[in-house]
Amino acid sequence: MKLLLVICIVHAIFIPCFSFDVSGMDLPLTLDYYKSTCPTVFDVIRKEMECIVKEDPRNAAIIIRLHFHDCFVQGCDGSVLLDETESLKGEKKASPNINSLKGYKIIDRIKNIIESECPGVVSCADLLTISARDATILVGGPYWDVPVGRKDSKTASYALATTNLPTPDEGLISIIAKFYYQGLSVEDMVALIVGAHTIGMAQCRNFRSRIYGDFRVTTALNPVSATYLARLQEICPESSGEGDRNVTAMDNVTPNLFDNSIYHTLLRGEGLLSSDQAMYTSMFGIQTRRIVSKYAENPVAFFEQFSKSMVKMGNILNSKSLVDGEVRRNCRFVNT
Known part of the structure; x- marks a missing residue:
């Protein structure tokens, strides 16, 4: 090798x-x-x-x-x-x-x-x-x-x-730069960052700006998404410092299963972290939007790329x- x-x-x-x-x-x-x-x-x-x-x-x-x-x-x-x-x-x-x-x-x-x-x-x-x-x-x-x-x-x-x-509120271009600095591609980035978030929890302080920011915009005021948003806001109060360490699943559909569900979440505009949702909705995300859609449609392609990217990062x-x-x-x- x-x-x-x-x-x-x-x-x-x-x-x-x-x-x-x-x-x-x-x-x-x-x-x-x-x-x-x-x-x-x-x-x-x-x-x-x-x-x-x-x-x-x-x-x-x-x-x-x-x-x-x-x-x-x-x-x-x-x-x-x-x-x-x-x-x-x-x-x-x-x-x-x-x-x-x-x-x-x-x-x-x-x-x-x-x-x-x-x-x-x-x-x-x-x-x-x-x-x-x-x-x-x-x-x-x-x-x-x-x-x-x-x-x-x-x-x-x-x-x-x-x-x-990379940080949860960081812009897409900056995150891409940090991955390139490590010798990792945009494809690696979408597989690793978003893919790893198909399991695990996020603290309130890392998604507060998202749920009190552009969440309604990216979900296009979908009534179902509005119910999800209300639940998130119960977990995470708007005031900084209040409930900072309260947590919720980053993938609210299959939180303990490693699958491609998180990519469907981004298609609905319901990404919990700003950095994740930007992969699909950022004006700079022409390439990342295509990759998110591919992984949402093809779980095998996601699994294959995640494996390759984990080896690449490990090297x-x-x-x-x-x-x-x-x-x-x-x-x-x-x-x-």
Whole structure:
């Protein structure tokens, strides 16, 4: 498998990307990286994720989101898992993560089991990537092979966590730019951002501006949508700070099933997050509108693209950790 390091130069909305083949490096990602050192790793993670998702189906969305937030900052290197210390400013308190990103205890739980079987072998970055794949499958989503061999970063970046991650109220052009910066296409963006929201919950503070903003416009004053809007406004009061952490499903039709229902939601103009609905209704969304319609009509095409895009995102590498990274014994702290 060819691995690429992608460097993008961002200028307005034109973002040329230059790819460099790094498949000849000492630490390439391969499907059989742990074949001799920890052959049970995939089975162990799968079995534990089965228990975790059975305990609460929302855990699937939590792990997928945690993987996404890891890969968009320094690459998929486990940096998002690091706790803040006197010498390290972590990513957990960055604005897109604080009070909303979860799943750290889930990764701790799986890591402890892996360490008991294969001490010092499986990186936290790989563990998170495999867990995200298994989480998807366990709620009805597609399967894909997960290349492994990542190393854990010894650093984190609060600054990049603040700037690299798309936000719920962000404009479409800005989100596209952030995906291009990571070497991901518009097709990847619509599959990953919207697709991942077919499961999971959103906090009131992340959809307040939407339901007290253009929700009625995008739904064309549909009476059925008006009933849904009234329910959302009961959950999320208009006053800022009131009910900020109240939650509701991003896909109100099949909230615990990974399917293409969320794309139908956008066609009706009922997208909960402004950033999602913009994929279909933004004046800049000529390409994204076509992709949303395609995934709404063809669930197989959505599943195929989501699988490809998850592998592509998982292959965003931290070049520094490839050279001098480590396998953390505890995902929260750099080895001492």
